[in-house]
Amino acid sequence: MQTLKHYSSLVLLLLFLSCNVSPEPINYGSDSCQFCTMTIVDKVHAAEIVTQKGKVYKFDATECMINFMNDFEASEIQLYLSNNYTEPEVLIDATKATFLISDQIPSPMGAFLSAFKNKADAEKAQADKGGQLYTWETLLAKFKA
Template sequence: MQTLKHYSIFALLLLILSCNVSPEPINYGSDGCQFCKMTIVDKIHAAEIVTKKGKVYKFDATECMINFLKDFDTSEIQLYLSNNYTTPEALIDATKATFLISKNIPSPMGAFLSAFKSENDAKNVQADKGGELYSWETLLAKLKD
């Protein structure tokens, strides 16, 4: 009986550890975009989704991540992540980010969309590059169509 108890505890630990819900590093130049299938090379505009079960989907741009959502059960998503414009390769919580659409900052799929961890950083770049600022919710509404 004691052995069975140990196996049960081991199985439970294995189950918990196998469902790791965390981002994965993007392998620039080799990982492909889940939506458009292009190779991810831009270290400023990449994005990632992590499901509640720990499955990771990688994208070459935030606009690809948003387009991917149209045919995906969003109730399964735990994390929405976008690269921070001011710190290339650093993934930030997209739901808390400030986004800038500026014709002076090209992104891989032509939406001219960049994510910023702080609203201040976004406003500073906007002052230099122009464009419009969006929250996650207002961005989703704008790109819905």
Template sequence: MQTLKHYLIIALLLMLVSCNVSPQAIDYGSDGCHFCKMTIVDKVHAAEIVTKKGKVYKFDATECMINFMNDFDASEIELYLSNNYTEPEQLIDAKRATFLISKNIPSPMGAYLSAFKNKADAEKMQSEKGGDLYSWEELLVHFND
């Protein structure tokens, strides 16, 4: 009986650990985009979705993540993440990010879309490169029009 109890405890712990809802590091040059299937190489434009069950979908650009969302049940998504333009490879909460669409900053899929952790950084880049700023909600409307 004691052995059965130990196995049940171990099984429960394994189940809790296996449902970890957190971002995963992107292996640049190796991981592929779940939307367009291109290899992810751009360290400032990559993005990621993490579902409530912990499944991770990686993208070579935020625009691929947005396009992928059209064929996915949003109620299953826990995290929307985009790389911070000013800190390559750092994933940030896309819902809190400020986005810049500027023809002077190319992105992998040609949407000229970059994410910034804070509005001040986005405004500074906008003053240098031009373009338009968007919140997450505004960006979704922009891409769905």
């Protein structure tokens, strides 16, 4: 009986470890946006959602990710990720990013929305390109309006 209990614990541990909840690299030029189905080619505006179960959804723009979020309960999502404008192809935590909407920085879906890992980089881009800064929360409120 003790062996069976030990075996059950081991199986549960292996199941837990096999659920990999992490981002996946975006294959630019071949992956398609889960929301609009366009091929993802822009290396500074792409985004990803990773669910609690480890399923990854890829997007050509943060605004597509936000629109796609309506299909999920927030509790199902583990990670919201956006490309860092200043480091192409680098995914950052969208919930901690600073966003800039500037008509001087086109994005794939026309929202002119870019994500920055830190506020200082966003403010520098804003000083150069104009526009409005947003946190994740204020950005979500803007898109829901």
